[in-house]
Amino acid sequence: MCGIIGYIGHREAYGILIKGLKRLEYRGYDSAGIALSNNDYRVYKCKGKVSDLEEQTKDKDIKGRIGIGHTRWATHGEPTDNNAHPHKSMNGKFVIIHNGIIENYNKLKNSLENEGYQFESETDTEVLANLIEFYYLNNRKNGKSFSPEDAVRAALNMVVGAYGLVILCEDYPDQMIAARKGSPLVIGIGKSEYFIASDATPIVEFTDSVIYLNDDDIAVLDDNGLSLRNLKNIAQTPDIHKIKLEVSEIEKNGFDHYMLKEIYEQPRAIRDTYRGRLNFNSKFLRLGGLHNVFQQLTEANRIIIIACGTSWHSGIVGEYLFEEFTRISTEVEYASEFRYRNPVINKGDIVIAISQSGETADTLAAIQLAKKAGAIVIGICNVVGSSIARETVAGVFTHAGPEIGVASTKAFTTQITVLTMMAMSIGLANKKLAKDEFTVLIDELYAIPEKIEKILTKSEKIKKIAIEISNATNSLYLGRGYLFPVALEGALKLKEISYIHAEGYPAAEMKHGPIALIDEKMPVIVLATEDKSYEKIVSNIQEVKARKGVIIAIVTEGDTTIKQMADYVIEVPKTDFALAPLLTVIPLQLLSYYIAVERGCNVDQPRNLAKSVTVE
Ligand code: M6R
Numbered sequence: 001m002c003g004i005i006g007y008i009g010h011r012e013a014y015g016i017l018i019k020g021l022k023r024l025e026y027r028g029y030d031s032a033g034i035a036l037s038n039n040d041y042r043v044y045k046c047k048g049k050v051s052d053l054e055e056q057t058k059d060k061d062i063k064g065r066i067g068i069g070h071t072r073w074a075t076h077g078e079p080t081d082n083n084a085h086p087h088k089s090m091n092g093k094f095v096i097i098h099n100g101i102i103e104n105y106n107k108l109k110n111s112l113e114n115e116g117y118q119f120e121s122e123t124d125t126e127v128l129a130n131l132i133e134f135y136y137l138n139n140r141k142n143g144k145s146f147s148p149e150d151a152v153r154a155a156l157n158m159v160v161g162a163y164g165l166v167i168l169c170e171d172y173p174d175q176m177i178a179a180r181k182g183s184p185l186v187i188g189i190g191k192s193e194y195f196i197a198s199d200a201t202p203i204v205e206f207t208d209s210v211i212y213l214n215d216d217d218i219a220v221l222d223d224n225g226l227s228l229r230n231l232k233n234i235a236q237t238p239d240i241h242k243i244k245l246e247v248s249e250i251e252k253n254g255f256d257h258y259m260l261k262e263i264y265e266q267p268r269a270i271r272d273t274y275r276g277r278l279n280f281n282s283k284f285l286r287l288g289g290l291h292n293v294f295q296q297l298t299e300a301n302r303i304i305i306i307a308c309g310t311s312w313h314s315g316i317v318g319e320y321l322f323e324e325f326t327r328i329s330t331e332v333e334y335a336s337e338f339r340y341r342n343p344v345i346n347k348g349d350i351v352i353a354i355s356q357s358g359e360t361a362d363t364l365a366a367i368q369l370a371k372k373a374g375a376i377v378i379g380i381c382n383v384v385g386s387s388i389a390r391e392t393v394a395g396v397f398t399h400a401g402p403e404i405g406v407a408s409t410k411a412f413t414t415q416i417t418v419l420t421m422m423a424m425s426i427g428l429a430n431k432k433l434a435k436d437e438f439t440v441l442i443d444e445l446y447a448i449p450e451k452i453e454k455i456l457t458k459s460e461k462i463k464k465i466a467i468e469i470s471n472a473t474n475s476l477y478l479g480r481g482y483l484f485p486v487a488l489e490g491a492l493k494l495k496e497i498s499y500i501h502a503e504g505y506p507a508a509e510m511k512h513g514p515i516a517l518i519d520e521k522m523p524v525i526v527l528a529t530e531d532k533s534y535e536k537i538v539s540n541i542q543e544v545k546a547r548k549g550v551i552i553a554i555v556t557e558g559d560t561t562i563k564q565m566a567d568y569v570i571e572v573p574k575t576d577f578a579l580a581p582l583l584t585v586i587p588l589q590l591l592s593y594y595i596a597v598e599r600g601c602n603v604d605q606p607r608n609l610a611k612s613v614t615v616e
Pocket residue numbers: 308309310311354355356357358359360363406407408409411492496609611612613
């Protein structure tokens with residue numbers, strides 16, 4: 001939700017913090033702030049973007065080899081200068097940045113108010129800063145030894161909620177403390193220097209050695225190095241990982257927006273996702289990450305897919321794939337509903353959690369619930385080392401590379417690539433998918449990236465259509481079968497980046513209500529590639545046309561029937577209908593992108609959104 005960065009070492013921290021915040025801005029962008037330590041500490045913060053903060057600090061004292069920075073997505077309190085992080089404790093002993101939510105903050109705030117504490121902001125974070133200070137000052141009375149780390153531990157033991165925290169203490173200007181529960185934190189280890197961040201993107205240009213903090217970890221960084229203990233004060237052994245992330249992967253590389261870059265990366269991302277897993281010559285498919293649960297997968301009675309947003313849409317594609325190729329009953333659940341509605345989970349049920357970021361709080365909580373009930377929980381994640389990747393017993397990474405644009409694009413297509421490979425391998429093993437069908441699918445999957453490249457060459461045409469319909473206030477997306485989830489995804493893309501109201505519907509449901517909305521101002525985007533329900537979708541198009549709706553149809557190359565009815569037609573190459581989502585979603589992503597650009601919207605950082613939703 002929020003982006004966190006910290007630096008302690010031999011360099012000036014300011015530049016590292018500002019650059020890091022810019023890299024993390026996709027996680028939240030309503031306010032930003034930094035604190036720098038140079039025997040004292042100075043805090044600068046403001047409502048707005050990191051560039052506003054940069055402007056504000058132009059003529060200020062920015063010296064310091066220790067510093068912390070934060071970019072915020074508001075939870076408690078509006079985006080204002082006061083509510084921006086870092087937050088100082090009342091007596092100025094501590095300054096902290098926080099990602100997450102302190103659920104019992106009201107109760108803690110009341111107790112602190114009874115102790116004479118006053119608050120400047122409406123945030124839960126300021127409560128935490130004061131709570132830490134309260135323990136610190138109280139326990140040090142009469143010369144007792146009580147370190148900032150002790151105070152952090154005492155306070156965190158009182159907290160209910162989620163946090164990724166970085167803390168500075170005025171009395172220990174050469175020390176930095178970090179703590180985690182629920183919200184991710186990565187520590188980068190350099191030569192006599194450390195970096196702390198919500199994810200590895202601001203760290204990669206300095207070091208590839210990282211530690212992912214676990215829940216309940218408290219890390220202390222100072223001249224003595226790194227010490228890691230947990231909330232019970234038990235020493236923990238740091239597990240150092242090597243990250244494989246190039247700086248170029250997190251830059252725009254000449255594209256106007258990350259979203260456009262990521263749309264164009266899809267052929268590469270899909271190839272990387274199947275590379276080493278599928279052998280197209282020998283028609284061999286093996287997902288190494290599922291090895292330890294593969295037998296259970298082939299014998300499963302039921303699969304439950306849990307996810308949110310775009311990942312939930314790819315989950316629906318997964319449901320269709322699993323039921324068709326494996327004949328295993330599959331349900332798809334919003335993680336947020338699943339976790340709160342007392343779902344029936346039987347021992348041995350397979351739960352597949354899908355998440356690009358691997359940090360979505362609802363998905364994480366749903367996983368924990370499923371594990372408790374005895375389910376076998378498998379992850380499909382993009383971010384290596386993420387909480388969901390670590391919380392699941394087996395899984396498959398999507399290899400999409402960092403997705404920075406808030407609107408998910410390559411995550412969707414790579415998740416579907418993984419789900420397709422999973423369904424194919426299980427189906428072949430449990431003999432519900434015939435070998436010849438399996439072989440055809442392998443060949444089709446192999447050809448997908450090239451076909452996407454072909455669709456991408458039509459971007460100018462799609463841009464023209466986008467400009468024509470960019471003044472619409474409402475729109476409808478229709479699809480059947482495998483293309484119904486694509487309709488949902490197309491509608492989500494449009495609303496989140498262009499703020500045009502959009503609904504995705506199964507095409508046959510249109511006549512049960514949404515048809516009432518159609519008039520000459522209503523663009524209706526119809527996914528109408530050739531498959532077994534082609535004739536039906538042609539009828540749906542006629543129903544829209546009869547009510548003067550503006551039809552934009554996504555059709556198979558060479559289609560002549562729909563061309564005569566639709567106002568605009570975008571062709572995609574032919575493929576197996578189970579793989580059609582991988583192609584048909586591309587024009588919808590481009591359409592949303594160009595509409596948003598035409599409307600002057602901030603494509604990569606749409607209002608009110610953040611890339612990874614680490615709060616409930
Ligand atoms: O990281 P996750 O895949 O778990 O994220 C789930 C949703 O928050 C995400 O897909 C969101 O809906 C995107 N903004 C969609 O473009």
